[in-house]
Amino acid sequence: MKKIILIACAALAACSPQPTPKAQYTLTYASPYPPTHPFSRADTAWMKQVEKDSGGRIAFKPFWAGSLISSDMSISEIRHGLADIGLITPIYTRGGVHLQRAQAGFYGGVKTMEDQVTIYDCLVPRFPQLSAELSGLHVLAVQGGNFPGLMTRNRPVRTLADLKGLRLRTQTDSIDVLRALGADPVNMPMAEVYSALAKGVIDGVVAPADTIKSLHFSEVAHYFTTLRLSRGGYPARAMSDQTWRRLSPDLQQVLEQSKPKWEAELNANNARAEKAGLAFAKDHGVQIIPLPAADQARFDALYNRFALVQARQLNAMGIDGEPVFRAAQAHIASGQTRCTKEDKHD
Numbered sequence: 001m002k003k004i005i006l007i008a009c010a011a012l013a014a015c016s017p018q019p020t021p022k023a024q025y026t027l028t029y030a031s032p033y034p035p036t037h038p039f040s041r042a043d044t045a046w047m048k049q050v051e052k053d054s055g056g057r058i059a060f061k062p063f064w065a066g067s068l069i070s071s072d073m074s075i076s077e078i079r080h081g082l083a084d085i086g087l088i089t090p091i092y093t094r095g096g097v098h099l100q101r102a103q104a105g106f107y108g109g110v111k112t113m114e115d116q117v118t119i120y121d122c123l124v125p126r127f128p129q130l131s132a133e134l135s136g137l138h139v140l141a142v143q144g145g146n147f148p149g150l151m152t153r154n155r156p157v158r159t160l161a162d163l164k165g166l167r168l169r170t171q172t173d174s175i176d177v178l179r180a181l182g183a184d185p186v187n188m189p190m191a192e193v194y195s196a197l198a199k200g201v202i203d204g205v206v207a208p209a210d211t212i213k214s215l216h217f218s219e220v221a222h223y224f225t226t227l228r229l230s231r232g233g234y235p236a237r238a239m240s241d242q243t244w245r246r247l248s249p250d251l252q253q254v255l256e257q258s259k260p261k262w263e264a265e266l267n268a269n270n271a272r273a274e275k276a277g278l279a280f281a282k283d284h285g286v287q288i289i290p291l292p293a294a295d296q297a298r299f300d301a302l303y304n305r306f307a308l309v310q311a312r313q314l315n316a317m318g319i320d321g322e323p324v325f326r327a328a329q330a331h332i333a334s335g336q337t338r339c340t341k342e343d344k345h346d
Contacts (some may be wrong), residue, residue, distance in 0.1 A: 023051075023059035025247065027239075030068040030083035032191045037214055038273035039087065039143075040064060042265040043237070046141075049261055054254050060085075071189030075238075079136035084243040090134070091171055091234050092189050097133045099319050100234060102311060105173020106328040107232035108304040113267045116144030119331045120233035122339040127324050134235060138244040140255060141262040143236035145208060146274040148229040152204035153197055156223040156287065160295045169193050170206035174229055176306040177299065178206075190215070197221055210273030213280035224281055225289045228296060230303060232328065237262065304329075 029047060033040050047060040063069075069077045069086050075093050078086045090100035103123065110116055120142050124130050150157055150168070157163060164182030171187065178185040186202065190211075196202045197220040204221065206229060211217050244252065281288060291299075307325060314321035327343075 024057040025251070026059045026061055027084040027243065028063060028068070029060050030063045030074075030078075030086040032066040032069060032071045032074070032087065032189070034065045035062070038210060038269040039266065042262065042269045043087070045265045046258060046262040050254060050258050053258065054251055058251060058254070066191060071191040075134070075137065078238055078240050081240050081242055085140065085237065085239045088137070088236060088238050089189065089234075091173075092187065098314055098317050099127070099129050099321060099324065100133050101172045102314060102321055103130065103324055103328070104171065104232040104234050105303075105307045105310060106325040107332065108230040108300060108307060108329070109332045110230055110232065113144035113146070113233075113270060115332075116231065116233035117142045117263050117267075118233075118338065119328055120235075122331065122343040123324060123327060125339075126327060126343045129319055130324075134238065136241050137235075137238040138241055139235040139238050141235075141237035141259055141266065142233045143263070143266050144233045144270075145231060146210055146270050147231060148206045148208050148227075150204055150206055150225040150227045151212065151217055151221045151286075152223045152225070153200070153221045155203060156289055157204075157225040157227070157291075158289055159292060160299060166203040167201075168204045168206060169196065169202050171231070173231070173307060173310070174206060174303065176309065177302045180302060180306070181299075193217075194220060208270075208274055209277040209281070210270065212277040212284075212286055214273055214277065218281060218284045218286050222285065223287050223289060225291055227291045227299065230300070236266075 029043065031040055031043060035044065047062070050058055051060065063083065068083050071089060072092055072094060074086055074088045075090060075097065077083065078088060090097040091104045093101070107116060107119065110119065152166065155162070155166065160181050163178060165184070167184040167186065168178060169188050170178055170185045175185040175187065188196065190207070193202070193205050193207070194215060194217065197205065197217065205217070207217070209224060212224060278288065308322070311321035311325035
């Protein structure tokens with residue numbers, strides 16, 4: 001009988017799942033977005049992939065919804081180790097990342113999210129200032145995104161003339177264009193927009209259609225105009241250099257190799273979210289308003305004109321921005337979104 005029990009115990013032990021080995025590194029990950037947001041879904045998928053690819057040697061402890069880092073100070077917070085890895089938004093950061101903020105507006109005419117990311121990656125080795133502005137960080141993923149439209153609270157925008165007098169939250173690259181068209185543009189982190197719309201602090205927001213659902217904008221705004229704003233890629237996920245240096249070379253390689261996977265996951269989640277946002281709008285009383293083609297063409301011409309002005313204004317800060325603008329535009333105009341020898345060795 002004793003022998004039978006021992007055999008049974010041995011059989012059960014063999015069939016039982018082996019305990020997960022304790023991770024060599026447990027890294028904190030922080031985001032200002034909730035875990036249900038499309039960005040966060042991509043982040044979660046990336047964390048699971050890295051845990052698998054590292055053989056369990058890397059594990060993650062996520063902090064969502066701004067519980068550990070803020071929207072506008074995340075670069076400094078990650079740089080100084082408040083979290084090991086996090087979502088960064090240089091396009092909304094105040095100070096210290098002047099070329100990063102401006103370059104996102106140099107992509108007028110870009111067609112896809114994949115091209116946004118690839119062109120940015122081509123610019124980085126050619127223009128060292130882009131990396132210099134992110135000193136203290138190791139970039140793990142570059143993010144493109146759905147092309148923004150315009151969502152407004154109570155006033156529909158059917159033509160560019162309807163922009164006059166509207167206070168609109170927008171990203172830096174479109175501030176001058178909207179101001180020239182009579183709007184009152186302001187820049188603020190996306191995490192603050194819902195409250196600003198609800199209180200009437202702003203009349204609308206330049207944002208992609210996915211936000212209708214993912215950020216619940218349908219609750220506080222009722223019109224979405226398909227004004228297409230070109231935008232560029234930007235570094236959006238980063239690790240502090242001090243954490244990077246603690247990792248062994250083979251684990252650093254795991255993270256390096258995960259970059260295209262993370263970026264592809266972000267693109268896929270963004271695309272699904274845009275489709276879901278437009279469907280959600282129709283079911284929740286948000287009116288979709290197409291912008292006339294002539295107005296879109298006028299907007300596009302103004303967008304690139306002001307992007308060049310913004311590039312030249314960087315000279316006042318000791319940054320030669322015009323070559324960056326022209327390099328991005330050369331890629332778009334030629335349809336060549338792969339990096340060239342000039343990008344790598346300029």
